[in-house]
Amino acid sequence: MLFRILFRDPQTLARVGVLTTSRGEVTTPAFLPVGTRGAVKAMAPWEIAGIGYRMILANTYHLYLRPGVGVVRDAGGLHAFMGWRGPILTDSGGFQVFSLSSTCEVEEEGVRFRSVYDGSEHFLSPEDVVRIQEELGSDIAMILDHCVAYPSSREEVEKSVETTLRWAERSLAVHRKSDQALFGIVQGGTYPELRARSAEVTASLAFPGYGIGGLSVGEPRETMLRCLEVQTSILPQDRPRHLLGIGDPEGVLESVALGVDLFDCVLPTRMARTGVALAREGKLNLRHARYARDLRPLEEDCPCPACARFTRAYLRHLYGVNEILAHRMLTWHNLTFMHRLFLDCRRAIRAGRMVELIREWRGWGERSPGR
Amino acid sequence: MLFRILFRDPQTLARVGVLTTSRGEVTTPAFLPVGTRGAVKAMAPWEIAGIGYRMILANTYHLYLRPGVGVVRDAGGLHAFMGWRGPILTDSGGFQVFSLSSTCEVEEEGVRFRSVYDGSEHFLSPEDVVRIQEELGSDIAMILDHCVAYPSSREEVEKSVETTLRWAERSLAVHRKSDQALFGIVQGGTYPELRARSAEVTASLAFPGYGIGGLSVGEPRETMLRCLEVQTSILPQDRPRHLLGIGDPEGVLESVALGVDLFDCVLPTRMARTGVALAREGKLNLRHARYARDLRPLEEDCPCPACARFTRAYLRHLYGVNEILAHRMLTWHNLTFMHRLFLDCRRAIRAGRMVELIREWRGWGERSPGR
Numbered sequence: 001m002l003f004r005i006l007f008r009d010p011q012t013l014a015r016v017g018v019l020t021t022s023r024g025e026v027t028t029p030a031f032l033p034v035g036t037r038g039a040v041k042a043m044a045p046w047e048i049a050g051i052g053y054r055m056i057l058a059n060t061y062h063l064y065l066r067p068g069v070g071v072v073r074d075a076g077g078l079h080a081f082m083g084w085r086g087p088i089l090t091d092s093g094g095f096q097v098f099s100l101s102s103t104c105e106v107e108e109e110g111v112r113f114r115s116v117y118d119g120s121e122h123f124l125s126p127e128d129v130v131r132i133q134e135e136l137g138s139d140i141a142m143i144l145d146h147c148v149a150y151p152s153s154r155e156e157v158e159k160s161v162e163t164t165l166r167w168a169e170r171s172l173a174v175h176r177k178s179d180q181a182l183f184g185i186v187q188g189g190t191y192p193e194l195r196a197r198s199a200e201v202t203a204s205l206a207f208p209g210y211g212i213g214g215l216s217v218g219e220p221r222e223t224m225l226r227c228l229e230v231q232t233s234i235l236p237q238d239r240p241r242h243l244l245g246i247g248d249p250e251g252v253l254e255s256v257a258l259g260v261d262l263f264d265c266v267l268p269t270r271m272a273r274t275g276v277a278l279a280r281e282g283k284l285n286l287r288h289a290r291y292a293r294d295l296r297p298l299e300e301d302c303p304c305p306a307c308a309r310f311t312r313a314y315l316r317h318l319y320g321v322n323e324i325l326a327h328r329m330l331t332w333h334n335l336t337f338m339h340r341l342f343l344d345c346r347r348a349i350r351a352g353r354m355v356e357l358i359r360e361w362r363g364w365g366e367r368s369p370g371r
Numbered sequence: 372m373l374f375r376i377l378f379r380d381p382q383t384l385a386r387v388g389v390l391t392t393s394r395g396e397v398t399t400p401a402f403l404p405v406g407t408r409g410a411v412k413a414m415a416p417w418e419i420a421g422i423g424y425r426m427i428l429a430n431t432y433h434l435y436l437r438p439g440v441g442v443v444r445d446a447g448g449l450h451a452f453m454g455w456r457g458p459i460l461t462d463s464g465g466f467q468v469f470s471l472s473s474t475c476e477v478e479e480e481g482v483r484f485r486s487v488y489d490g491s492e493h494f495l496s497p498e499d500v501v502r503i504q505e506e507l508g509s510d511i512a513m514i515l516d517h518c519v520a521y522p523s524s525r526e527e528v529e530k531s532v533e534t535t536l537r538w539a540e541r542s543l544a545v546h547r548k549s550d551q552a553l554f555g556i557v558q559g560g561t562y563p564e565l566r567a568r569s570a571e572v573t574a575s576l577a578f579p580g581y582g583i584g585g586l587s588v589g590e591p592r593e594t595m596l597r598c599l600e601v602q603t604s605i606l607p608q609d610r611p612r613h614l615l616g617i618g619d620p621e622g623v624l625e626s627v628a629l630g631v632d633l634f635d636c637v638l639p640t641r642m643a644r645t646g647v648a649l650a651r652e653g654k655l656n657l658r659h660a661r662y663a664r665d666l667r668p669l670e671e672d673c674p675c676p677a678c679a680r681f682t683r684a685y686l687r688h689l690y691g692v693n694e695i696l697a698h699r700m701l702t703w704h705n706l707t708f709m710h711r712l713f714l715d716c717r718r719a720i721r722a723g724r725m726v727e728l729i730r731e732w733r734g735w736g737e738r739s740p741g742r
Contacts, residue, residue: 044676066692071684323408
């Protein structure tokens with residue numbers, strides 16, 4: 001994997017880069033649609049590519065449990081299994097082990113947990129998680145990290161940082177797959193000095209890229225940005241940084257300005273399934289009666305099929321009677337919205353106007369037209 | 372609406388025809404995908420057209436209740452509302468009033484029922500149902516019919532037949548929309564003499580086409596075919612006949628052989644959502660473990676995207692973790708399967724080999740490979 005930086009915004013730390021994998025190039029900053037279980041919810045892979053996405057994310061925890069690594073390996077790897085030809089990043093599952101399991105015990109050796117599907121007991125070491133991702137065949141793999149709840153005491157967070165650092169070394173030591181990049185993950189909760197410690201040691205291990213975990217989990221926006229800034233200033237400038245799980249437009253743009261290159265988030269796909277369309281003017285909640293006879297498209301200038309072919313009134317009706325087409329069309333629209341946000345973002349960096357773009361989007365999260 | 376018969380099978384009553392509407396031609400025998408609530412479940416309208424379908428069915432009962440006729444009318448009618456450019460047939464809702472409502476009282480004037488959505492009370496006369504379909508703007512409308520349960524006594528069925536006949540006259544008397552064909556509906560339960568009476572009187576009213584209702588509701592296959600035969604021999608030969616709600620391949624082919632031209636059924640779309648793929652070799656129930664590592668497509672020679680891009684193993688995985696893409700792909704495949712069945716059927720009629728085709732499909736319903 002190769003990462004080249006092409007442009008830098010003069011006023012911020014934002015940069016436009018190109019990530020080259022054996023399965024094609026990705027221009028950054030980029031958003032990765034989330035295909036947790038080997039499919040982006042409600043979408044076919046050719047539709048994801050048609051929007052303009054080059055890389056997607058899938059989840060090691062879920063694929064390990066269902067359908068199991070053997071099934072994916074026998075199908076020729078994850079790309080062949082799910083019919084996605086572009087690069088795939090697999091998240092290690094550290095966060096899912098912690099957040100989804102009914103029981104989860106972190107030991108020095110690894111993590112013991114019960115499956116979210118059937119309650120069966122499993123044990124995964126950092127080495128197991130590397131091997132599983134090698135078998136899945138993703139282009140970018142992530143190390144197993146130790147996640148803690150927010151808020152957690154300084155002692156708890158410090159312990160998770162040190163565990164993750166030891167797991168990072170063990171993961172690097174066993175990783176063999178030459179056409180797969182293994183990313184480290186930095187943690188540190190909301191403690192800037194632990195964030196710094198995590199970034200310094202992980203940076204010294206010379207990973208080809210870095211995931212930034214444990215942010216946007218309930219802490220104030222300012223705290224998140226402060227922690228992020230500490231780490232992006234320490235991590236090597238010439239390596240890609242992936243901010244795990246952030247997807248709200250304001251958070252994305254402010255993180256890009258701090259030097260983040262890659263994002264993934266369920267926000268656009270999950271919002272779609274609750275009847276919310278993302279638009280420049282704000283969030284359109286189609287459950288509201290005011291859309292019942294609204295014959296406008298979701299967004300006038302959007303090229304997605306939901307906007308090209310359907311009205312807000314029809315999409316509201318579909319949502320109200322629980323038609324799958326509603327979920328499909330809102331997902332398609334919301335992923336198109338995110339792709340256009342990132343196009344604008346890359347354009348702004350090239351034009352040296354990232355600060356203006358952030359200003360234009362300020363307050364977007366509170367806007368919901370017609371509320 | 373114009374209906375021309377182009378070919379007749381020499382050994383059966385099967386015929387190939389062309390139905391010409393103001394929104395295009397439909398070659399018969401034809402299957403109409405069911406878009407009950409103004410959408411074919413899990414499919415976009417351009418995907419339905421892409422399979423090869425020219426006409427779909429929507430349901431007056433459901434659209435009257437949600438989103439309401441006013442919303443559809445204000446959107447420019449059902450075609451504009453749902454983005455379907457081809458012809459639409461609307462079922463009258465007689466069957467839904469009877470089968471879905473918690474209470475349903477049939478009076479001479481019309482039918483009083485409670486909404487399946489919110490329990491609100493409604494009254495619809497045959498005239499109301501004509502007017503509603505005129506406002507929806509469908510190309511083919513159906514009269515309100517009086518449906519009864521199976522089994523029902525001769526007296527009950529006779530009463531429903533006579534009521535439906537009086538409603539047929541009243542419906543014809545108020546129908547005005549010149550670019551919409553109003554079809555009569557024949558009933559008669561499992562009593563051949565009542566089937567004959569219903570067909571004779573309805574035929575005398577000179578509708579441009581006829582729906583055949585109340586069959587395949589639990590009666591033996593032989594009884595159904597006997598009742599059907601009585602009616603197709605009485606109904607005018609030069610008018611299209613629509614057999615309401617039948618879609619199993621053997622039932623379809625045997626009904627075509629008795630002179631039926633149009634079909635609709637939720638079978639292919641509903642089966643899809645239970646994890647069953649329709650194939651020439653039988654029904655593939657993807658919940659079975661034997662498909663877990665089956666790298667073949669659902670059907671080798673099928674042109675649908677589910678078969679072109681995915682394996683049985685992947686579709687089984689998607690179904691197992693409840694991904695919307697599973698429902699989409701199985702629906703797409705099953706509707707492609709039905710379209711190909713009807714292509715074969717029309718080809719067989721032209722070649723005078725309808726009897727052979729029926730023989731080839733005999734026993735299909737009992738075949739489930741790998742059970």
